Amino acid sequence: MSTAPKTTAPAAGRAATKKELPEHFKAYKHVWVFIEQERGQVHPVSWELMGAGRKLADKLKVDLAAVVVGPEGEATQSAAAESFCYGADLVYMIADNLLADYRNESYTKALTDVVNTYKPEILLLGATTLGRDLAGSVATTLLTGLTADCTELDVDADGSLAATRPTFGGSLLCTIYTLNYRPQMATVRPRVMPMPERSARPVGRVVSHPLGLVEDDIVTKVLSFLPDRDSAKSNLAYADVVVAGGLGLGSPENFQLVRQLATVLGAEYGCSRPLVQKGWVTSDRQIGQTGKTIRPKLYIAAGISGAIQHRVGVEGADLIVAINADRNAPIFDFAHMGIVADAIRLLPALTAAFRARLSPHSRDRIAS
Amino acid sequence: MHIVVCIKQVPDSAQIRVHPVTNTIMRQGVPTIINPYDLFALEAALELRDQFGGEVTVLTMGPPSAEDSLRKVLTFGADRAVLLTDRFFAGADTLATTYALATAIRKISTEFGAPDLVFTGKQTIDGDTAQVGPGIAKRLGLLQLTYVAKISALDLQARTIDAERRSEGGVQILRTKLPCLVTMLEATNQIRRGAMADALRAARAPIVKWSAQDAGVEDISKCGLRGSPTIVKRVFAPAARSEKAELIEGGEQPAEAVIDAIFKRQPGLETELAALARGY
Numbered sequence: 236m237s238t239a240p241k242t243t244a245p246a247a248g249r250a251a252t253k254k255e256l257p258e259h260f261k262a263y264k265h266v267w268v269f270i271e272q273e274r275g276q277v278h279p280v281s282w283e284l285m286g287a288g289r290k291l292a293d294k295l296k297v298d299l300a301a302v303v304v305g306p307e308g309e310a311t312q313s314a315a316a317e318s319f320c321y322g323a324d325l326v327y328m329i330a331d332n333l334l335a336d337y338r339n340e341s342y343t344k345a346l347t348d349v350v351n352t353y354k355p356e357i358l359l360l361g362a363t364t365l366g367r368d369l370a371g372s373v374a375t376t377l378l379t380g381l382t383a384d385c386t387e388l389d390v391d392a393d394g395s396l397a398a399t400r401p402t403f404g405g406s407l408l409c410t411i412y413t414l415n416y417r418p419q420m421a422t423v424r425p426r427v428m429p430m431p432e433r434s435a436r437p438v439g440r441v442v443s444h445p446l447g448l449v450e451d452d453i454v455t456k457v458l459s460f461l462p463d464r465d466s467a468k469s470n471l472a473y474a475d476v477v478v479a480g481g482l483g484l485g486s487p488e489n490f491q492l493v494r495q496l497a498t499v500l501g502a503e504y505g506c507s508r509p510l511v512q513k514g515w516v517t518s519d520r521q522i523g524q525t526g527k528t529i530r531p532k533l534y535i536a537a538g539i540s541g542a543i544q545h546r547v548g549v550e551g552a553d554l555i556v557a558i559n560a561d562r563n564a565p566i567f568d569f570a571h572m573g574i575v576a577d578a579i580r581l582l583p584a585l586t587a588a589f590r591a592r593l594s595p596h597s598r599d600r601i602a603s
Numbered sequence: 604m605h606i607v608v609c610i611k612q613v614p615d616s617a618q619i620r621v622h623p624v625t626n627t628i629m630r631q632g633v634p635t636i637i638n639p640y641d642l643f644a645l646e647a648a649l650e651l652r653d654q655f656g657g658e659v660t661v662l663t664m665g666p667p668s669a670e671d672s673l674r675k676v677l678t679f680g681a682d683r684a685v686l687l688t689d690r691f692f693a694g695a696d697t698l699a700t701t702y703a704l705a706t707a708i709r710k711i712s713t714e715f716g717a718p719d720l721v722f723t724g725k726q727t728i729d730g731d732t733a734q735v736g737p738g739i740a741k742r743l744g745l746l747q748l749t750y751v752a753k754i755s756a757l758d759l760q761a762r763t764i765d766a767e768r769r770s771e772g773g774v775q776i777l778r779t780k781l782p783c784l785v786t787m788l789e790a791t792n793q794i795r796r797g798a799m800a801d802a803l804r805a806a807r808a809p810i811v812k813w814s815a816q817d818a819g820v821e822d823i824s825k826c827g828l829r830g831s832p833t834i835v836k837r838v839f840a841p842a843a844r845s846e847k848a849e850l851i852e853g854g855e856q857p858a859e860a861v862i863d864a865i866f867k868r869q870p871g872l873e874t875e876l877a878a879l880a881r882g883y
Binding site for chain 1: 614616619696698729730732733734735736737738740742746747748749750765768769770771772773776777779780789790831832833836837838839840841843848849850852858861865869872873875876880
């Protein structure tokens with residue numbers, strides 16, 4: 236621990252940090268990404284993970300494999316084909332109609348079997364409801380380490396996965412290792428990693444693996460599936476423009492100032508964690524480590540102090556504009572532009588000014 | 604029916620402060636609370652007990668001071684509280700935590716009857732991993748229903764449970780068999796106000812306290828830091844962006860000037876925003 240920074244908090248420094256990888260784990264090689272497919276759609280987080288996985292594999296000089304699990308048929312075949320376009324060297328595929336719906340029992344068996352057969356050193360999954368449900372079961376079955384909600388993945392000089400995530404409720408960051416167990420598992424939330432470029436590539440090597448179950452082996456039955464109505468879906472994580480508010484708004488009524496600016500900008504709105512905890516805003520609108528991670532072109536944060544918990548959820552934005560009355564607020568440490576002002580007064584003025592500026596009428600004027 | 608609810612006493616993360624100079628956590632004076640997500644699990648369990656009869660046993664692993672949280676759950680009407688406390692459990696990651704909790708639940712089965720259901724919150728506010736519930740289920744061979752918004756039916760004769768489970772694009776309606784582990788979503792219910800009788804009982808009720816040995820832990824090397832495959836190598840505060848934010852005194856500037864500054868910094872944004880705004 237000689238390299239430990241002076242910022243060491245109590246949790247660090249106690250663990251046996253020596254690497255003594257048992258002999259039977261030395262056969263574990265290559266980086267794998269679980270391709271999450273639900274109802275025929277690949278979740279974009281899977282491609283984001285392929286981008287991160289490609290970097291790890293290149294650094295380790297090993298292969299990057301995609302694990303595609305789903306029902307027989309076109310959707311699963313196309314997920315496998317797409318995996319090559321996002322950088323896979325090979326695909327492990329478990330295609331079985333019993334995998335049409337996500338069920339913990341069948342998916343845990345599929346992924347655990349393929350890991351035990353082909354032995355990856357690193358296994359990455361999206362931290363979605365499906366990915367977290369599955370990762371916890373698989374890691375416990377394999378009795379290996381799992382680091383949740385990583386914000387950064389890297390490999391060490393000795394080839395170990397260094398998984399960084401916020402800790403202490405998002406007040407600090409910590410780097411976690413699984414030194415003596417394999418595979419090293421980690422989950423990453425949607426939008427934390429950038430979407431890699433897709434490049435058209437031919438289908439490469441696909442290794443098929445059987446599921447080895449019949450329906451009677453699976454206790455849990457899917458009675459029905461109610462898809463979310465489009466109007467109920469918030470596109471916060473993937474929005475191009477986001478406006479969010481924090482405690483600096485002072486009262487729940489003032490949150491409408493955030494929504495009004497968002498409407499004028501055609502943006503999604505969000506909030507910091509305290510507003511959800513106070514019940515001012517619903518949890519699907521929370522931005523930060525325990526909420527959504529965003530990567531918009533423009534992010535306007537009004538009355539948000541900028542705790543690490545929030546910071547890790549917005550750092551991928553192209554332009555962060557922070558409005559805060561306190562010029563010492565931590566948000567000014569990572570915003571690109573800071574406006575020292577009372578958000579309650581500035582927001583309505585910004586809304587009016589943006590409306591005037593962006594209206595078709597004024598656009599015509601600019602054009603002429 | 605016997606229901607076990609796993610809870611965790613956590614620092615109130617909203618009140619955690621980092622020392623500005625040393626970048627260490629300032630623990631002094633940070634109050635502890637019951638992990639808020641666990642209260643949804645507890646209320647769901649209490650409602651099922653009220654409807655179907657039986658008992659609710661609440662289990663926590665933590666320092667001796669976690670007894671405070673157990674007293675609190677007794678005031679809500681839990682029937683029994685078990686505290687798993689031992690220095691061997693300290694420093695556990697999620698895998699070591701599930702080993703300890705699963706061992707304790709086996710002991711609860713022999714002492715107080717096998718649980719039909721085990722409840723946890725969807726995650727804790729200090730670890731935020733959402734892994735402990737699935738881990739307990741796997742170790743005990745229980746079926747699992749995570750992110751449950753609603754338990755729509757429970758049939759104790761047929762031993763089945765129907766639940767609405769939140770998934771990425773919608774809600775899955777699932778039917779599975781008991782015994783089963785359920786992790787409850789937030790905002791699915793409201794923890795009750797305890798009855799006066801329960802408050803009086805809670806003050807004097809005995810709390811079952813088990814060490815690792817009492818709980819029947821056979822392999823101490825699977826507990827705590829020693830039993831944890833993951834290790835924390837480094838804890839640090841993120842560096843400030845090397846380039847400081849461009850600060851504008853908004854109080855003195857008209858909003859138009861602020862917008863000019865934004866568009867000046869990011870040319871091209873104005874055209875994109877106009878297109879987006881037209882979409883509305």
